[in-house]
Amino acid sequence: MIRIAIISAEPSSVSGFAMLIPDPYQCVPIALRDDGPEITPPSDIDVAIIDAGNRCVERTLAMTASVVTAHPTILCSTNQHDEQIVRAVHGGVFDYLVKPFTQERLRRAVEAAATVAAASAAQLPPASSSGFVGESRAARQVGYFIQQCTVDDSPVLLTGETGTGKELVARLVHGASSRATRPFVACNCAAVPETLFETELFGSERGAFTDAVTREGLFERAAGGTLFLDEIGDMSPANQVKLLRAIEDREITRVGGRLSRSVDCRIVCSTNRDLKNMTADDRFRKDLFFRIGVLIHTIAPLRNRASDIPLLVHHCLTESGDSERRFTPSAMQRLMTYPWPGNFRELRNVVHRSRLTARGRTITARDLQF
Ligand SMILES: Nc1ncnc2c1ncn2[C@@H]1O[C@H](COP(=O)(O)OP(=O)(O)OP(=O)(O)O)[C@@H](O)[C@H]1O
Ligand SMILES: [Mg+2]
Incomplete structure (x- = not known):
């Protein structure tokens, strides 16, 4: 289409x-x-x-x-x-x-x-050569984007609905970069309690607070590699300021410590929110947005690249060692017209459930359970 x-x-x-x-x-x-x-x-x-x-x-x-x-x-x-x-x-x-x-x-x-x-x-070459399965225009652009990200260490911002492959692309960007042999460290910003943010990212020194031990933060652990800040749109305004300072100064100080340490990690962020919109009413800091959003890519939802579905289905079957299985044309048509609110993650679940339900080598439309 x-x-x-x-x-x-x-x-x-x-x-x-x-x-x-x-x-x-x-x-x-x-x-x-x-x-x-x-x-x-x-x-x-x-x-x-x-x-x-x-x-x-x-x-x-x-x-x-x-x-x-x-x-x-x-x-x-x-x-x-x-x-x-x-x-x-x-x-x-x-x-x-x-x-x-x-x-x-x-x-x-x-x-x-x-x-x-x-x-x-x-x-554009098929995106699959980059590790992102798909041949649609949108998927090829993901492959092209990953290639563009290898030119230098600019921060990357990935947006898109849940399950579209943001974390996968973050890992592919790291793997294609000159930092590939160094660590890829992921932090789910939505899951870090507000009060622990600083110790989690910047580390702590013994005695900084009750039970505090000397510990590296994620910035230090990602040294030479990539720090992936997932769900960045869920970060509180106070923590946004702290993150901005660390990125701008390329320096952090462990909680309870005095020594400032220089950090060298590439920042890749992702979110399913509209950050640009959030900056309009100050829910997300504009300065941080401009800092992290140098190379930006929005991964298209699956319903807008339905032509990738046969390849993705084959990918799911192969992943589970079931590559001989086939979907009937009408089953495939249903997969290609379903809106996939959960994107690839949901597609993978449906394929797996149908594999288990179907008896023979072919999976029919009746075997599909959405
Ligand atoms: N085009 C693709 N090719 C191969 N695997 C894919 C593709 N898209 C998604 N996946 C796989 O789907 C799963 C979900 O992808 P991922 O975790 O990267 O999504 P996400 O955008 O980060 O989702 P969320 O916003 O919910 O965190 C992963 O196992 C990922 O490897
Ligand atoms: Mg994710």
Whole structure:
């Protein structure tokens, strides 16, 4: 299924495009707000349509610049000034439609853009070569992202729904980096009690508090390697300040200690929350967000990369030594149309349960238990 982002400030425009764009295309609305942040390109769309309406084309393009770079983009506006058109095309816009346009003109533009999108996705190697199973455009972009992360030690921020593979990608980033032979240390920020955060991350010196022993914190344990801060969106504001200081100074002091120690670990964070949104109402510190969010990738949910499901199912069967088993076409179709709120983790459970239920070599739609 080709997914087309409709980027517009007006809800009515989205429904208008949805009516004009026939199957097999799927429209994905993205709201454009003047006071909103610049739009980041979702990895699970193929083509973008930006409806500038009566707005200034240049301002609209500035707000959507990274979308235009990442996807073949069709710009629509009521503006007919040649100069703006020339600039838009110069800025990388794939096609430009002046309103009013016919449905046929739109269809041709979308078809051409979809062809270009498919060709550009095919240039990326299948993500599986990176360890992230999948061949969809979104999965290939994960593979490409992992490669980009090897260029230097910049902090990485991974976002995405539960079970999409954030921790897996964090481990793959570490494994592909020059730090691969050094430790990968994971910390689930949501599980560390508020009061123990500092000792957990920075360590403690004997006598710092009752029962305190001399202990390395996670920063020190990750020396030379990668510190993975999972569920970073759940960190309290007080701890965010402490973390920011450690990252900025590249130095920590153990609780109860006086010596400051320099730390050398790459920071990889993950969250299923929308951190950018959280910075808008101060639930997450902006300075920390900019510090940790240098290389950002949002892993697409499974329902938006259904073409990966047969490969992922095969991966689950192989994992459990059952690679001879096959799902019937109708069972596979059900797997490919189910919305997977728990993403890969849920898919793996369903595959395992069905394996146990099914008697023969083939697993039918009736054997599936969601
Ligand atoms: N594309 C994939 N290829 C292979 N394994 C995958 C893929 N996606 C997810 N997995 C596996 O699914 C499981 C869940 O992934 P992971 O723990 O990385 O998800 P997560 O995004 O961190 O989830 P949560 O937000 O719930 O912590 C792991 O065992 C992981 O190895
Ligand atoms: Mg996780």
